[in-house]
Amino acid sequence: MSEQVLYRNPLISQEIGDSKALLHSRHTMSKDEGRILLMCLERMNRDGESANGEYWFNASDYCEIFDISRREAVRDIKAAIDNLAERWVHIKDGDHEVSMRWIGKKMKNVKQGKYGVVFWPEILPYLHDLSDQLAAPLPWLAAMSNINNQRILRWINEARSNDLQCLEMTLDDIRYGLDIREVKSYSIYNNLKRRIVEPAIENINLGTGIELTFEEIKESRKVVGLKFYWEK
Template sequence: MPKNAKHLVVSKTNSLIEATYHLTLAEQRLLLLVIAKIDSRQELGAGISHTITTDDLASAFAVPRKQAYELLRDAAERLYGRSVIVHRPDAIDPNKDYTLTRWVSTVDFDGSRGEVSLFFAPGILPFISHLRREFAQYQLIHVARMTSIYAIRFYELLIQWRAAGSREVLVEWLRERFDLQDKYTSIRDLKRFVIEPAVEQINAHSDLWVKWEQRKRGRVVEALIFTFGPKAESKPETQADSPAKPKPTLTREYVQQHAQPGESWEEAWERLRRKHGA
């Protein structure tokens, strides 16, 4: 169990949870770790740096320390080039359609110390700091073991409606928010590569159980309906007595052969590592 994630809490405005963006698994983890380490009750300035070390990443997400800085550095470099669209960003001014901003404005790298320092872009600060209303919180540990980028986002969409225990999401709305563009254009592929793995990982790793069904208009799947709630405490499962299968060596060739559509090499490596306990 990732020990440093146990007491870290992620806080985001609802509009940021429902924003349009795409991040790799490594980028999501870096961003969530930074957000969880700040005090969302305080007002942050654009000139404040937020430092993440290899130890932070390794202990929060069970990443091997010898590879942690490389993953940290690559994630920070990619995150620097990413943008996000926040829809209806201002509750006071409902006529404002959306805000387009970057996540970070500057990244400093220090390989000798094994750390990177991020400076949030001014446009993103209102959605992660000085939060007073319309925001959601959850413990980082509940997503720390997820390897699907969509599982993390689905989990955030569900906890917004935690009190209701159900949420209906239009398929086209979901595709836009997840920035799928021309990926998984058929509902069959969307279910296979996005919805089903996400639900499986939420059920396996988070504090929620979730079930889902689809709603059709004619023959077209128009919406997805999620029913969910907190898990009851359960007894540890016992393993059947069976010969252990040899663990595969996660070479670059093996990872490339077993990567799922849309996965980066890093995401596939992390998923396979957790699957096989390598």
């Protein structure tokens, strides 16, 4: 592989660290729950961590970002916050395990069209890690159909922001970054390409306008990595 274009994104190792339990929990979230979390993470990334874990957002912003009507937004926000209030996260530290809800309080101001949540204090450090990993415009992340596509988009956008023309990654790096090393079917390259890489590229191209393509990196006849290119 060429050292000039090889790029090791620090997000790969960071996001599979202390926040792993949260990332696993996000895999089971609905689209609207994920949108609420993204908006809170964006606010945390922009304004800094709230001392009491309280984050507010406007229904009008939700409408604009996700391109839906106000009626749909209000309906989706209410349902998503209700569901988040019932979700548990289980975080292990050696033999010690702590279980907590995502949020401990939900709030709304109907006249102002504002909705808010208060995250549990113990979960805030993990959320702060996730907020640092946004690394792409919120509308772009919102356009991704699943978390794997969001992660790949973040890697691409991080490389673009570092003025790189392409991004080379080994298959092991990709599996590690997507936290799928233990999924046996993805040890087979064709499954990884067909089920994750190709759908992610299609989603990114449609959702962001980035013209993303890839080519295979081979050693002898074996595919060992991928090289991603973009036009925008």
